[in-house]
Amino acid sequence: MAQRLSREALRTAVIAAVLATVAAIGWFAWNSYREHYVVTEPDEGGPAVSQIVTARLSGMSSLKVAELSGTVQATASDIRGFGWLRSDQVVKMPYSVDYFVDVSRIGPSDVTWNEESRTLVIDAPDIQAARPNTDEGRRTLVRTSGMFVTREAGEELARRTSQAATRAAEREAVSPQRMAQAREHGRRALAALMGTPLSSLGYGDARVIVTFPNERGRRVEERWDTSRRPEDVIANRW
Template sequence: MDRDTIRLPLLIVAVLVALLMGIALGGAGLIDRLLSGPDPKAIATSSLESMRAQNRLVTFVARFVSVSSASQSKLGFTTERTLILPGTVRYEVDLARLNQKDVAWDEGSKTLRVRLPDVEIAGPEVDLSQAREYGSGGLLATFTNSEERLDQANRAKAVADLRKQAIAQVPMRMAQDSARQAVERSFAMPLRAAGIEDAKVVARFASEDSNDPSRWDVSTSYEDAIKEAQRRRAAEGAK
């Protein structure tokens, strides 16, 4: 009998044995996964990627009003200007900064722990259409450009004051609570939908380990805030 004729059946038998072993091992792995239930780590990883794709999460929007005054004295004359300037601030979380090390599953307590990037403020977006400026006028204002300089100084002070109000404890806490609840809900829903009813999700912020409020401030500069407000006002007037 030809040697190649003998080898062919042996090769076929070897392939069949390998296939049967592969099916057996794959089936055992499948059965093991079915018996052990859904994998919370895999579900959390999927949720993480979904949240990262959202990029930035706006958790809170607040409106503040600043009242600032400036005065100038020269040659015995004094002029004073007061500005009332409203502005809107958005509180955001950059979800794109989340990574796998920020999400940890504790099997013992059935708890998924999520470490979030700090809340950031975007703005203030000042509303020049609602701004109000008042002044005492006088000779100094009549013969010099003091009013223009005082208005510019007031606007810079007002934008800085709006930022200061925005990072105060109360609005920051409200923004953090809103973000925490949204993130915990986004991770908890897929876990419960997969049948892990007793799963808990606990989200914390990096800023909760640091009291440095400057880490929250990524706000718009004074010049950009005023330019953007002027652009919006011009667009509204053109309608």
């Protein structure tokens, strides 16, 4: 009898857990749908107004080291009415792309110290380009052509030109030339970041060398004195 009761209790607990999981998934799905697709009305009623729907503030461990900015041109076409209604659009707008390096991924094994040459070598993770930001509110050119552009066609053209602008900015941002430039900015930013505590501890003349993954295979091998960790050197200063 007790065994049967315990089985019933276990079954009840499993069913309750499943129902709770389903309810949680449904609640999050509804909240996401409401946030993105449902018009948020003001508390006192009336027409919809411009307002913040949600806001989230998150901490970051990434260091911004560079920014690419400029103007992007994007084009798009839309065909409707069995091919009879064709509309085209050309837009120009400002864009920007931020470059970051995740300093939280730099651990003790990524840092070596050469006491003789007073050189700190940092093997940093590679630079990452963020998602491009296209400022559609500051478009400098919007040229739409077509015999008859419906509202749906206009909305689709706007969506496609926005996507095309983002893709073009992303291609430019991750091109070898731009990534090389971003790495140089990242090298200087990390050297300044790591050089400040060294200077305060009496190592103002120390060199800080920053390397990225694509450079380490081609780096000229040197006989680094790694018998002393940087934290040991710093500890001896106190």
